[in-house]
Amino acid sequence: MRWQLGRRSTNVEDRRGGGGAPMVVGGGLGTIVLAVVIMLLGGDPTVILDQNISTGSGPSANGQLSQGQSDQLAEFVSVVLADTEDTWHQIYRENGAVYQEPRLVLFDGIVQSACGQAQSAMGPFYCPADQKVYIDLSFYNDLRDRHGAPGDFAQAYVIAHEVGHHVQNLMGTSGEVQRVKRQVSQTQANQLSVRLELQADCYAGVWANRAQKARNILEAGDIEEALVAASAIGDDRLQSQFQGRVVPDSFTHGSSEQRVRWFTQGIRTGDVSQCDTFAVANP
Secondary structure, three states: OOOOOOOOOOOEEEEOOOOOOOOOOOOHHHHHHHHHHHHHOOOOOHHHHOOOOEEOOOOOOOOOOOHHHHHHHHHHHHHHHHHHHHHHHHHHHHOOOOOOOOEEEEEOOEEEEOOEEEEHHHOOEEEOOOOEEEEOOOHHHHHHHOOOOOOHHHHHHHHHHHHHHHHHHHHOHHHHHHHHHOOOOHHHHHHHHHHHHHHHHHHHHHHHHHHHHHHOOOOOOHHHHHHHHHHHOOHHHHHHHHHOOOOHHHOOOOOHHHHHHHHHHHHHHOOHHHHOOOOOOOO
16 A cells, blocks of 8 residues: 555554553453453444444454554554545535534543543454544454454555544434334344444445545555455454354354455445445344
C-alpha cells in the first residue's frame, strides 16, 4: 500500500505508555475478562459490559511491539485515518451533507472510553458515545501471527471498518439497531449485529474503491491482503479456532464468506447505497 507520502490526520490521540489505563470502573477487570471469554465463544461482550461498543476485528492476544514498530504503526494509522476522512468528506459532499470526523485513540492494554473501560483483548472498537475509534497497535501482530493476515492493507482494512461504524453512528443506523436489539430475542439481536458488522465491512470496501480512484494507494496484492483479513476474523473461523465448533446462531460479526463478500461489494461498487445489509433476506 502506498501510504508514506499520505497526509497525516490531526484526529489521533496517543494514550500509549500507560496514559489510557485510569482507575477501574463498573464491573472492573473481572467483567472485562468475562466479556473477552464471551467474545471468544462468538457471543456479544456488550451483554456483559452493558455498553454500546462496536467491535470489528475479533479477539487479540496483545502481542508485544517494539517502540520502533509501534511508532511506525502509529504513523501508518494516522495516514489511513486521514485517507478515510478525505473519502467520507467527498461522499458526504456528493449527498449535500457535511461529514463529522471521528477521533482515533492509540492505547496500551486498557483504555477508558465514554462507553466504559475496555481491554486490548477485545480488539479494535468504536464507541459512538464519544465518536472515537480505539486500537491497541499490538493487535496488528495478532492479525499477522495468530490470524494469518499480514500486510499493511489488511491493517488499513481494520481502521476503515471501524470508521464504517462511525458512519453508521452518524447515519443513525447503529442507534436504531441497538433500539431494536432490546426488543427481540438474543438470536435475533445477534443477527442484527451481524448485519451491522457486514455493512461496516462494505463501507471499508467503499473507502478502498474511492481512495484508489482518487489517490492510487493500492499495490499488487493489497486487495488479497484485505480479503484474507476479512476471512480470518469471520465468526466461524474464530469459533472453530477457539472452541472447536461453530454455532451460527451466536454469530455477531458474520462468517468468513459473508465478510469477504460484503467487503468485496464495497470495493467493486464504491457505492454506499450498495451496502444495505438490512434490505436483503440473507446477508
